[in-house]
Amino acid sequence: MVGIVLASHGGFADGIAQSAQMLFGEQNNFAHVILKPDEGPDDIRGKMEKAIASFDSQDEVLFLVDLWGGTPFNQANGLVEKHDKWAIVAGMNLPMVVQALTERMMDANATARQIATKVVEPAKDGIKTKPSDLMPKTAAPAAAADKGSAKGGAKSIPEGTVIGDGHIKYVLARIDSRLLHGQVATGWIPAMKPDRVIVVSDSVAKDDLRKSMIREAAPAGVKAHTVPLxxxxxxxxxxxxxxTHALLLFENPEDVLRAIKGGINLKDINVGSMSYKEGDVNANNVLSMNQEDVDTFRELEKMGVKFDVRKVPSDAPGNMDAILKKAQNLLDEQKK
Incomplete structure (x- = not known):
């Protein structure tokens, strides 16, 4: 029997599991895990692994997650990459979960991928409006307007060709140790409207699994790439x-400094999150820094770089100078 894992930000997966079991009764090989506000990627991944270990069999597993590109999706994707029979469907709603349990009940030999295929249409059909004329009309498929870029982008254009003004446009450059995740996919990408997301990192560029996760986490219509500096x-x-209108993602300020010194013209940096590492201090609830980080931000500041401290576009900007002063004070205390 296929094991089913519901995963979400907050209590959504718990609630939808409870609703499904009101209809179907208590279910075996059925788990729901949530990412709490004070938790990170490793926490939700650990919950997923524990849930799967509780199933009668780990051969066939189907993840139903809330948001494509969010942390639950990214962590599920990391697990699915290692198992050629497992599958993920994003955009979880109650009709989707009901259909998955129905398919499993009707055919005990159904595979995770077969069920994944069969839950998509019921999930879409569950979206209705009253009055019915509020439903948007289905748009006819658009013609491929950018065939050249779809077939290789700049690589298919002769070297030396100048497109537009010849200068790449940086709609946003962001420091975020989580790189491409839910806040970026659903907040910054719609707000800044890039046509490409570029993760700039020597370490990630060498990691095929992380590169694959980043590609798959990009919203429809946006290409995601990982490149070394x-x-x-x-x-x-x-x-x-x-x-090209690019949104650049960096893991840390040191890579930003190297990029600017290498000739990449960045004047404004969005500072989103920096996860805790041994030796760091917590400058605020999402930014952890060591002495090198503080010194790097100060060097960038002297070069005229402006900082926009926000997790999502709707946040009020934080005071970077105050954050750096707090971090420095904590680091000085740490040395005593």
Whole structure:
């Protein structure tokens, strides 16, 4: 029997599991895990692994998650990458869960991927309006307007060709140790409207699993890439990217400093989150820093870089100078 894991931000998965079991009764090989506000990626991943270990069999597992590109999806994706029979469906709603339990009940031999295929249409059909004429009309498929970029982007254009003004447009450059996750996918990407998300990181560029997760976490219509810093420097100087509107993601301020020194023209940096590492201090509830981080931010400041401290676009900007002063005070105390 396929094991089913519901996963979400907050208590959504708990509530939808309770609703489903009101209809179907108590279910075996059925788990629901949630990411609490004070938890991180490792916490939800651990809950998923514990849930799967409780199933009668781990051969077939189906994840139903709330949000494509969010932390529950990303952690489930990391597990699915290692199992060729497992599957994920995002956009979880009650009709989707009901259909998954129905399919499993009707066919004990159904696979996770077969069930995944069969839950999508019921999930879509569960979205209705009253009055019915409020439902948007289904748009006809658009013609492929950007065939050149779809078939290889700048690589398919002769070197030396100048597209637009020949300069890549940076709609946002963000420091976020979680890189492409829910806040970026559902907050910053719709707000800034990039056509590409570029993760700039030497370490991530060497990690095939993380690169795959980043590609798959991108919203529809936006391409996601991972490149090392040297490659980003080449892209920044390539006139074939003149029509590209890019959102850059960095794991830490040190990589931002290297990028700017390498010729990437960044004047404003959005500071989103920096996860805790041994030796760090907590400058606020989402930013943990060590002495190198503080010194790097101060160096960037001297170079004229402006900081926009916000997790999501709707947040009020934080005071970076106050944050850095607090971090420095805590680091000084740590040394005593």
């Amino acid at each position: 040297k490659k980003m420097e080449e892209i920044a100087k390539d006139p074939r990217f003149g029509n």
